[in-house]
Amino acid sequence: xxxxxxxxxxxxxxxxxxxxxxxxxxxxxxxxxxxxxxxxxxxxxxxxxxxxxxxxxxxxxxxxxxxxxxxxxxxxxxxxxxxxxxxxxxxxxxxxxxxxxxxxxxxxxxxxxxxxxxxxxxxxxxxxxxxxxxxxxxxxxxxxxxxxxxxxxxxxxxxxxxxxxxxxxxxxxxxxxxxxxxxxxxxxxxxxxxxxxxxxxxxxxxxxxxxxxxxxxxxxxxxxxxxxxxxx
Amino acid sequence: xxxxxxxxxxxxxxxxxxxxxxxxxxxxxxxxxxxxxxxxxxxxxxxxxxxxxxxxxxxxxxxxxxxxxxxxxxxxxxxxxxxxxxxxxxxxxxxxxxxxxxxxxxxxxxxxxxxxxxxxxxxxxxxxxxxxxxxxxxxxxxxxxxxxxxxxxxxxxxxxxxxxxxxxxxxxxxxxxxxxxxxxxxxxxxxxxxxxxxxxxxxxxxxxxxxxxxxxxxxxxxxxxxxxxxxxxxxxxxxxxxxxxxxxxxxxxxxxxxxxxxxxxxxxxxxxxxxxxxxxxxxxxxxxxxxxxxxxxxxxxxxxxxxxxxxxxxxxxxxxxxxxxxxxxxxxxxxxxxxxxxxxxxxxxxxxxxxxxxxxxxxxxxxxxxxxxxxxxxxxxxxxxxxxxxxxxxxxxxxxxxxxxxxxxxxxxxxxxxxxxxxxxxxxxxxxxxxxxxxxxxxxxxxxxxxxxxxxxxxxxxxxxxxxxxxxxxxxxxxxxxxxxxxxxxxxxxxxxxxxxxxxxxxxxxxxxxxxxxxxxxxxxxxxxxxxxxxxxxxxxxxxxxxxxxxxxxxxxxxxxxxxxxxxxxxxxxxxxxxxxxxxxxxxxxxxxxxxxxxxxxxxxxxxxxxxxxxxxxxxxxxxxxxxxxxxxxxxxx
Numbered sequence: 001x002x003x004x005x006x007x008x009x010x011x012x013x014x015x016x017x018x019x020x021x022x023x024x025x026x027x028x029x030x031x032x033x034x035x036x037x038x039x040x041x042x043x044x045x046x047x048x049x050x051x052x053x054x055x056x057x058x059x060x061x062x063x064x065x066x067x068x069x070x071x072x073x074x075x076x077x078x079x080x081x082x083x084x085x086x087x088x089x090x091x092x093x094x095x096x097x098x099x100x101x102x103x104x105x106x107x108x109x110x111x112x113x114x115x116x117x118x119x120x121x122x123x124x125x126x127x128x129x130x131x132x133x134x135x136x137x138x139x140x141x142x143x144x145x146x147x148x149x150x151x152x153x154x155x156x157x158x159x160x161x162x163x164x165x166x167x168x169x170x171x172x173x174x175x176x177x178x179x180x181x182x183x184x185x186x187x188x189x190x191x192x193x194x195x196x197x198x199x200x201x202x203x204x205x206x207x208x209x210x211x212x213x214x215x216x217x218x219x220x221x222x223x224x225x226x227x228x229x230x231x232x
Numbered sequence: 233x234x235x236x237x238x239x240x241x242x243x244x245x246x247x248x249x250x251x252x253x254x255x256x257x258x259x260x261x262x263x264x265x266x267x268x269x270x271x272x273x274x275x276x277x278x279x280x281x282x283x284x285x286x287x288x289x290x291x292x293x294x295x296x297x298x299x300x301x302x303x304x305x306x307x308x309x310x311x312x313x314x315x316x317x318x319x320x321x322x323x324x325x326x327x328x329x330x331x332x333x334x335x336x337x338x339x340x341x342x343x344x345x346x347x348x349x350x351x352x353x354x355x356x357x358x359x360x361x362x363x364x365x366x367x368x369x370x371x372x373x374x375x376x377x378x379x380x381x382x383x384x385x386x387x388x389x390x391x392x393x394x395x396x397x398x399x400x401x402x403x404x405x406x407x408x409x410x411x412x413x414x415x416x417x418x419x420x421x422x423x424x425x426x427x428x429x430x431x432x433x434x435x436x437x438x439x440x441x442x443x444x445x446x447x448x449x450x451x452x453x454x455x456x457x458x459x460x461x462x463x464x465x466x467x468x469x470x471x472x473x474x475x476x477x478x479x480x481x482x483x484x485x486x487x488x489x490x491x492x493x494x495x496x497x498x499x500x501x502x503x504x505x506x507x508x509x510x511x512x513x514x515x516x517x518x519x520x521x522x523x524x525x526x527x528x529x530x531x532x533x534x535x536x537x538x539x540x541x542x543x544x545x546x547x548x549x550x551x552x553x554x555x556x557x558x559x560x561x562x563x564x565x566x567x568x569x570x571x572x573x574x575x576x577x578x579x580x581x582x583x584x585x586x587x588x589x590x591x592x593x594x595x596x597x598x599x600x601x602x603x604x605x606x607x608x609x610x611x612x613x614x615x616x617x618x619x620x621x622x623x624x625x626x627x628x629x630x631x632x633x634x635x636x637x638x639x640x641x642x643x644x645x646x647x648x649x650x651x652x653x654x655x656x657x658x659x660x661x662x663x664x665x666x667x668x669x670x671x672x673x674x675x676x677x678x679x680x681x682x683x684x685x686x687x688x689x690x691x692x693x694x695x696x697x698x699x700x701x702x703x704x705x706x707x708x709x710x711x712x713x714x715x716x717x718x719x720x721x722x723x724x725x726x727x728x729x730x731x732x733x734x735x736x737x738x739x740x741x742x743x744x745x746x747x748x749x750x751x752x753x754x755x756x757x758x759x760x761x762x763x764x765x766x767x768x769x770x771x772x773x774x775x776x777x778x779x780x781x782x783x784x785x786x787x788x789x790x791x792x793x794x795x796x797x798x799x800x801x802x803x804x805x806x807x808x809x810x811x812x813x814x815x816x817x818x819x820x821x822x823x824x825x826x827x828x829x830x831x832x833x834x835x836x837x838x839x840x841x842x843x844x845x846x847x848x849x850x851x852x853x854x855x856x857x858x859x860x861x862x863x864x865x866x867x868x869x870x
Binding site: 015016018019085106107109110111112115128129130182183184185186187189190 | 670674678679682683685686701704708723724726727728729730731732734735736738739744746
């Protein structure tokens with residue numbers, strides 16, 4: 001079990017704040033700090049103070065993605081979760097690239113959100129077909145140069161064992177397989193049955209994919225900075 | 233008057249009959265010249281005298297045989313030599329003519345002591361009488377019965393083969409014919425050559441001037457002009473504008489060099505060969521020799537053969553190589569001119585053999601090859617012209633084709649862009665509408681649900697929340713299909729519903745078993761896709777809410793009859809006859825099925841689970857094209 005306490009919740013809508021607090025309570029997360037905007041969140045957020053954070057994207061004084069990126073860079077071990085409206089695949093992907101390992105869709109039923117939180121407590125990460133499609137599309141069209149340089153396409157023989165650590169920012173064949181199955185609408189249980197894995201392993205994979213997404217994003221940022229002459 | 237038409241016709245006759253006559257009939261004519269009425273004077277006496285000698289010396293005469301080149305006897309002697317020839321005349325009444333084949337260089341002729349001809353210049357710049365034969369009808373009063381004497385005073389320079397050629401007296405008609413033939417071969421043909429060279433030089437020179445890139449034409453023009461200058465040596469009767477014969481011969485040698493070098497470069501260009509280093513060496517060598525000739529004409533003139541020998545060698549070498557190359561590559565554009573180039577070479581070989589006496593011929597063919605060369609060069613020009621025209625025509629056709637193709641593509645692209653813009657505009661409007669629905673209506677729904685959830689738990693509240701949730705789910709389907717139905721297959725559209733419903737079923741403790749078959753490539757369009765998804769979602773929601781099942785089997789399969797939709801569970805089931813009381817869910821499902829144009833089959837009994845299904849008709853066209861038209865006569869929504 002991963003400890004999500006103390007938890008920082010950043011949301012400007014008081015009703016949603018209350019709802020999130022209630023859901024966290026249901027998951028046994030009682031130590032919750034609430035913040036209505038970026039300013040308050042930044043004032044609270046110091047490394048070591050929080051084990052996890054739920055951050056809404058549309059905040060009155062800026063984007064929650066920025067806050068996620070800051071917190072991820074400062075404390076990479078923090079469990080960061082973005083709170084988003086449904087259908088905003090771009091927002092979710094951007095948050096994952098900024099370092100989030102999970103997301104909650106506001107419009108989902110309480111029990112579904114509780115299940116997602118529970119998955120994160122288990123060390124996994126939730127995923128939906130639209131997110132899987134977005135990630136596959138990200139890797140299908142490699143526009144950033146560093147990805148091409150650092151990691152050549154994974155050969156077909158590559159499997160989850162050999163790729164671990166070898167291509168830290170590239171999808172393994174297994175991960176790609178999982179994403180493809182999710183994109184087709186299969187549930188984690190179905191995928192686990194199909195691949196002969198436990199459903200928790202699937203969640204692990206999902207989390208690793210999110211991590212890679214964040215790493216790739218950082219590599220690209222460095223490359224971009226280099227090309228712009230910001231770094232030596 | 234009778235002569236006029238003949239004179240007019242003469243040049244035509246000559247040019248047309250040139251080859252045939254000279255090559256086939258000349259031996260016969262030669263026989264005719266040997267008529268007894270003509271005396272060939274082969275024996276003469278010669279004596280040297282000073283440049284100013286006005287009378288033949290009395291002593292020092294020595295016998296010679298004609299034709300005579302005096303340098304064989306008196307090497308390096310330049311000056312005047314008197315020749316004396318005698319012949320017997322039976323009657324003074326008989327018309328008698330004198331014919332001299334070649335006198336080198338300036339001459340004066342005396343018959344029985346009386347002057348009958350005097351070249352304009354008997355001292356430098358010497359007249360160049362050697363270029364043509366001489367013919368005189370002798371005045372009868374000067375003739376004696378019996379022995380007659382002709383004196384030929386010849387002024388000559390040792391370097392230019394001075395002397396007296398064949399001489400004959402007798403029948404004027406025969407000798408005139410001889411003279412005429414000589415004039416034709418040695419003068420008329422040469423002038424024809426020269427004119428041809430000037431015409432070709434002018435033509436190609438202008439071509440080159442207007443099109444400098446075609447250095448080929450430039451080199452040919454230069455070869456032609458210098459060839460004309462070279463040929464001038466064989467027709468000019470005075471060294472004008474030079475003050476001496478040496479300068480004239482130096483120019484002659486220089487023109488030979490220029491001709492050889494420019495012809496070589498022309499042949500290289502024509503064969504599309506590039507030898508930059510050899511070409512530079514050739515140009516430098518040629519320029520050096522020409523400079524030498526112009527700076528030291530008095531040395532080069534007498535030694536003109538030293539310059540002309542390498543020029544001739546170069547010319548034959550380049551022609552030889554061109555012929556070899558042409559035959560090697562077997563290109564028509566090269567082989568034909570190569571054959572025409574071979575003729576002058578063959579003629580030159582023939583002439584050399586004739587001169588050295590290897591073969592018995594007094595006709596030199598080199599003078600006759602010019603018309604042949606003209607045909608050759610005309611072919612080259614015509615061939616290149618035709619090739620260029622073909623290229624232009626081909627290019628035009630290709631261009632027209634390309635332009636047509638590009639126009640078609642452009643038209644199609646514009647039309648496509650127009651359609652796309654229209655589609656995008658429609659899509660944009662739809663997306664805007666949907667976004668408004670999602671953000672406004674959807675947001676309100678979420679807010680309402682959240683507000684209700686914060687209130688105390690009552691059955692009414694639960695029912696209201698359920699209704700609001702159903703609305704929210706339906707809204708999400710509307711948004712999804714509106715945004716994606718145009719560019720996604722039915723199985724992709726189903727993915728979100730399937731994933732989401734599986735999770736909800738799982739939370740409800742129901743295992744979902746999906747069976748999707750043949751949905752890839754199926755795009756029934758937004759409206760019908762939405763109805764299919766709604767049907768499926770409502771059926772599955774009913775399972776979650778009412779069935780208390782452990783398993784649900786959802787099937788979407790493309791069959792020959794259509795799209796089979798079935799949702800079956802192993803829940804508690806219900807009595808069909810009491811279905812009216814089961815709830816609004818079933819009625820709503822039936823309405824959805826009707827909208828899709830099919831009837832909903834419901835199969836259930838208490839304790840035996842429920843199975844609902846329908847067969848969605850797929851039109852042949854719709855199935856083939858993976859699209860379906862809008863449902864016919866759809867009943868009102870409700």
